[in-house]
């Protein structure tokens with residue numbers, strides 16, 4: 762498996778954010794309506810994320826039959842979505858929210874439906890607002906990844922970033938009010 766993803770060498774120092782979840786704790790979902798992890802998303806993946814040691818995040822996903830792409834195997838876009846969401850939680854271990862600017866996935870083996878995929882996302886480094894991450898998925902044997910992803914997330918001021926889009930969200934009015942407060 763070859764990846765052309767490049768992490769700069771002149772990285773900034775990182776520290777775990779004092780308010781970040783501790784190893785083993787479930788991480789707070791960033792948005793209840795998120796397709797990846799939101800508990801209120803009607804048809805979402807509903808991934809549960811757990812903070813790991815150092816700068817890692819773990820999650821599991823049952824590959825449901827409706828996730829099929831090729832006959833009997835997962836759709837690549839569903840897998841990419843799961844990676845995006847699990848890797849998107851890594852920035853929260855070190856600082857403010859961040860959004861994806863770049864995501865690439867290496868698909869190594871077909872992934873049958875009705876298996877349970879285990880994900881681990883890790884911090885590769887931070888440079889200014891850019892957070893470099895890696896995600897690994899396997900089912901069964903952690904030494905045999907079936908897919909590997911790399912992504913760059915850029916930190917944002919969430920209130921400002923989403924201000925013009927809140928009215929389109931399915932979030933409750935109470936939630937929207939909280940988010941739009943200065």
Ligand SMILES: CCCCCCCCCCCCCCCC(=O)SCCNC(=O)CCNC(=O)[C@H](O)C(C)(C)COP(=O)(O)OP(=O)(O)OC[C@H]1O[C@@H](n2cnc3c(N)ncnc32)[C@H](O)[C@@H]1OP(=O)(O)O
Nearest residue numbers: 791792845846849858859860861862863889890891915919
């Ligand atoms: C209830 C709700 C609560 C809210 C809670 C918040 C939730 C928080 C979300 C968590 C969610 C997680 C899981 C889902 C994750 C998604 O799915 S996010 C959705 C998909 N992503 C997006 O929509 C992002 C769209 N892009 C943007 O809005 C803008 O590009 C950004 C991210 C605001 C950056 O724009 P900017 O502020 O003008 O910054 P810019 O100078 O362009 O870039 C900053 C740095 O990034 C670099 N960069 C930018 N783009 C790229 C690229 N494609 N490749 C490489 N480098 C890049 C720049 O070169 C620059 O680097 P340096 O100059 O520091 O070396």
